[in-house]
Amino acid sequence: MLLSMKGISKSFANVTVLTEAALEVGAGEIMALIGQNGAGKSTLIKILTGAYLRDTGTAQFEGREVEFRSTAESQTAGIATIHQEINLAPNRSVAENIYLAREPTRFGLVDRKKMRSDAVAMLGRFNVDIDVDRPLGDFGAATRQMVAIARGVSQNARLIIMDEPTSSLDEREVAVLFETIRKLKTDGVAAIFISHRLDELYKICDRVTIMRDGSTIAVSNMKDISKIELVRTMLGKELTAFTASDRTREGSSTETLLEVKNLRAGPRVSNVSLSVRKGEIAGLAGLLGSGRTETARLIYAADHFNDGVVLLDGNPARFAEPADAIGAGIGFVSEDRKVEGIVPEMSVRENMTLAILPRLQKSGIVDHTAQQQIVDKYIKALGIKCASPEQAIRELSGGNQQKVLLARWLCMNPRLLIVDEPTRGIDVGAKAEILKLLRALADDGLSVLMISSELEELIAAADRVTVLSDGYSVAQLAADELSEHRLISAMAHQDEAAA
Amino acid sequence: MTAPDKSAGSMTPTRRSTFEWLSRYGTLGVFFLLIVFNMAVTTNFLSWQMLNVNLTQVATIVIVATGMTLVIATGGIDLSVGSLMAISGALAPMIFLGTILPIPNTALAISLAFVLPVIVVAGFGWFNGFLITHYRIQPIVATLVLFIAGRGFAQVMTNGNLQTFQNDTFQFIALGRIFGVPVQVIIMLVVIAIAAFVIRRTGLGRQIIAVGGNEKAARLAGIPAARVKRLVYVISGALSGVAGLIVVARNSASDANLVGLGMELDAIAAVAVGGTLLTGGRANVLGTLLGACVIQLVRYTLLANGVPDAAALIVKAGLIILAVYIQQRASKG
Numbered sequence: 116m117l118l119s120m121k122g123i124s125k126s127f128a129n130v131t132v133l134t135e136a137a138l139e140v141g142a143g144e145i146m147a148l149i150g151q152n153g154a155g156k157s158t159l160i161k162i163l164t165g166a167y168l169r170d171t172g173t174a175q176f177e178g179r180e181v182e183f184r185s186t187a188e189s190q191t192a193g194i195a196t197i198h199q200e201i202n203l204a205p206n207r208s209v210a211e212n213i214y215l216a217r218e219p220t221r222f223g224l225v226d227r228k229k230m231r232s233d234a235v236a237m238l239g240r241f242n243v244d245i246d247v248d249r250p251l252g253d254f255g256a257a258t259r260q261m262v263a264i265a266r267g268v269s270q271n272a273r274l275i276i277m278d279e280p281t282s283s284l285d286e287r288e289v290a291v292l293f294e295t296i297r298k299l300k301t302d303g304v305a306a307i308f309i310s311h312r313l314d315e316l317y318k319i320c321d322r323v324t325i326m327r328d329g330s331t332i333a334v335s336n337m338k339d340i341s342k343i344e345l346v347r348t349m350l351g352k353e354l355t356a357f358t359a360s361d362r363t364r365e366g367s368s369t370e371t372l373l374e375v376k377n378l379r380a381g382p383r384v385s386n387v388s389l390s391v392r393k394g395e396i397a398g399l400a401g402l403l404g405s406g407r408t409e410t411a412r413l414i415y416a417a418d419h420f421n422d423g424v425v426l427l428d429g430n431p432a433r434f435a436e437p438a439d440a441i442g443a444g445i446g447f448v449s450e451d452r453k454v455e456g457i458v459p460e461m462s463v464r465e466n467m468t469l470a471i472l473p474r475l476q477k478s479g480i481v482d483h484t485a486q487q488q489i490v491d492k493y494i495k496a497l498g499i500k501c502a503s504p505e506q507a508i509r510e511l512s513g514g515n516q517q518k519v520l521l522a523r524w525l526c527m528n529p530r531l532l533i534v535d536e537p538t539r540g541i542d543v544g545a546k547a548e549i550l551k552l553l554r555a556l557a558d559d560g561l562s563v564l565m566i567s568s569e570l571e572e573l574i575a576a577a578d579r580v581t582v583l584s585d586g587y588s589v590a591q592l593a594a595d596e597l598s599e600h601r602l603i604s605a606m607a608h609q610d611e612a613a614a
Numbered sequence: 615m616t617a618p619d620k621s622a623g624s625m626t627p628t629r630r631s632t633f634e635w636l637s638r639y640g641t642l643g644v645f646f647l648l649i650v651f652n653m654a655v656t657t658n659f660l661s662w663q664m665l666n667v668n669l670t671q672v673a674t675i676v677i678v679a680t681g682m683t684l685v686i687a688t689g690g691i692d693l694s695v696g697s698l699m700a701i702s703g704a705l706a707p708m709i710f711l712g713t714i715l716p717i718p719n720t721a722l723a724i725s726l727a728f729v730l731p732v733i734v735v736a737g738f739g740w741f742n743g744f745l746i747t748h749y750r751i752q753p754i755v756a757t758l759v760l761f762i763a764g765r766g767f768a769q770v771m772t773n774g775n776l777q778t779f780q781n782d783t784f785q786f787i788a789l790g791r792i793f794g795v796p797v798q799v800i801i802m803l804v805v806i807a808i809a810a811f812v813i814r815r816t817g818l819g820r821q822i823i824a825v826g827g828n829e830k831a832a833r834l835a836g837i838p839a840a841r842v843k844r845l846v847y848v849i850s851g852a853l854s855g856v857a858g859l860i861v862v863a864r865n866s867a868s869d870a871n872l873v874g875l876g877m878e879l880d881a882i883a884a885v886a887v888g889g890t891l892l893t894g895g896r897a898n899v900l901g902t903l904l905g906a907c908v909i910q911l912v913r914y915t916l917l918a919n920g921v922p923d924a925a926a927l928i929v930k931a932g933l934i935i936l937a938v939y940i941q942q943r944a945s946k947g
């Protein structure tokens with residue numbers, strides 16, 4: 116075994132986070148690590164990398180007893196971590212990033228020539244052919260991830276930890292990433308792969324370690340465990356929701372609420388048309404960079420468009436600011452909960468009522484009673500788990516934060532709710548709950564425009580899907596036409612034409 | 615993941631909560647310690663006069679620091695407050711002395727001397743906000759412009775001359791007393807009370823905190839972030855204007871070189887010691903009052919016991935470092 120952790124426990128103050136957690140990874144093995152939010156994956160990984168110290172248990176790496184006291188120690192020992200939010204320096208060149216803080220030197224000065232050629236060679240191993248002199252920030256998420264991996268490998272890592280590496284990648288980029296991981300595998304480099312996307316695990320992982328409530332409850336070969344079994348083990352119960360069959364698609368009316376015609380703005384949105392009917396969930400699909408999020412932001416007036424029209428009830432809507440869109444009854448749940456959604460230091464109560472502040476005021480003073488009633492109502496209605504409405508939102512799990520953000524918009528009784536990746540980074544149980552909730556709201560007459568990278572999610576939830584490709588709307592798929600195959604071929608459409 | 619996971623790095627929650635406790639009650643604790651210490655050591659500490667001396671010393675700092683608290687709550691900073699005080703302090707005597715334009719009606723002249731300077735420097739505050747929101751200049755650089763140019767304006771306006779005056783009506787703002795309480799202390803308390811109310815109870819207060827806590831999220835939630843930011847700089851400017859009036863009224867003289875000198879640092883220090891996060895997203899107005907009082911009391915304690923003012927500066931710096939350290943340890947996560 117390359118890595119063997121056994122009987123790991125960890126408590127913070129009086130809260131036990133890990134009990135009897137274990138993790139084993141063989142050389143050149145890709146081990147999936149899964150569990151719901153709060154199962155203890157992150158803590159276990161932090162103990163492995165030296166960010167936390169364990170209370171009890173043993174850890175062996177390459178046959179040697181280890182207890183890393185800092186992430187620097189674990190890196191030196193050969194463990195590299197690639198985080199969800201990649202922490203490299205976007206303003207520095209690709210080459211500089213790969214050799215950050217350990218640049219090759221010559222006579223005490225940085226040997227730029229050698230650094231450059233080493234970087235090219237290193238990336239070449241993964242068939243990544245990019246200009247290593249350009250700032251890292253110029254490249255997309257997938258390339259940045261590849262650079263992070265190259266950095267790890269160049270540090271002679273024997274174990275690479277990937278925490279949700281695919282969460283911001285599109286399917287094509289995921290394929291490239293997997294190709295890279297397979298290549299590493301043949302070189303004997305092992306990986307721990309943490310992901311909420313179960314399909315991916317079957318594609319890339321050899322074995323899976325399943326955690327629940329701070330303990331490792333199962334380890335299995337990937338090919339010996341079915342997806343249902345996997346989810347059931349992870350949740351510790353039967354999974355009921357998250358299927359396409361338990362809803363009606365005929366309920367939605369034919370009246371159009373929102374119509375977008377020939378929208379154009381910047382380099383990402385070239386010509387997008389779409390429509391959302393009253394009481395339906397309209398899906399918006401496309402690869403990353405196809406202009407999905409950009410289109411949503413244009414409708415919401417978070418950004419401004421150069422050409423085209425947005426019609427609401429058939430009338431042109433000219434919004435200067437998100438506040439105007441809100442005034443017209445439009446809500447927007449952004450794809451990046453941390454950066455654009457929550458105000459971390461504020462309480463659940465204040466986060467939830469942020470958008471309806473103007474309505475809660477009587478001559479400038481916030482009506483606390485009305486505010487409290489709304490908050491109580493939605494905490495109950497959405498089953499938000501928090502110690503109290505006064506708890507800071509940053510202390511909640513991702514799923515509960517997302518519910519608070521949904522409530523932020525639901526409490527203003529919107530006509531149209533735009534949700535961008537509403538289930539990103541949250542556990543399977545909460546995912547199903549949120550999709551169910553959106554469906555129930557649509558059945559009550561709310562129109563939803565849902566952006567998602569997860570095809571199965573779109574197929575399960577959407578009444579119709581508009582497909583974007585490279586800034587153009589290239590297809591409209593009705594409910595009975597929805598399938599992974601149809602979606603993928605539509606998304607690829609423009610790419611083939613361009614290539 | 616789980617709540618304890620959010621605590622920072624390898625620090626255990628026990629230590630973190632110690633810092634949290636300190637950040638919440640530390641300033642208050644130091645305040646009482648200083649009072650107890652002085653009661654034991656400093657002669658005539660518990661006297662009406664001593665209280666008045668200290669309160670009048672602290673009043674202008676608190677007034678300016680209140681505006682600074684709001685600015686810092688939005689994630690900004692205002693370096694121009696001292697220079698704006700100089701402008702308002704230069705303008706007021708020019709108005710009631712009739713230097714600019716003779717105004718025969720004294721009541722009108724005095725009223726204008728109160729109102730106009732405050733409006734003018736509030737306008738300069740708006741300019742700060744405009745630079746920051748329209749040109750997206752960092753607050754520290756944008757307000758540096760008026761930190762430098764503002765005092766220059768004041769000096770140009772007065773030709774660098776000292777203006778001296780004796781005007782009881784105007785000087786009521788500093789020297790007057792209502793039921794024995796100095797008017798400037800009353801102004802200070804009113805400003806603090808209003809600001810605390812605005813932050814806690816009004817929509818504007820919540821908008822200020824939201825903009826400082828996460829500007830992108832605030833904007834997407836329909837909060838007019840740019841307008842809110844401009845407004846806090848206007849408020850900071852106006853309060854600096856009021857403080858400038860008090861300072862010149864107190865001295866019976868206006869010296870553009872000296873009015874408000876170093877005030878930006880005193881105000882920021884009061885905010886920091888008072889427990890408001892310098893990164894924005896929180897505002898503790900009462901803490902700012904307490905912070906200013908602690909700094910003043912430390913200075914007074916040292917002076918009253920024969921330690922030179924220069925040494926008191928070093929102690930002040932030490933206090934700020936300690937306060938910021940405690941806050942950082944408490945808020946990590």
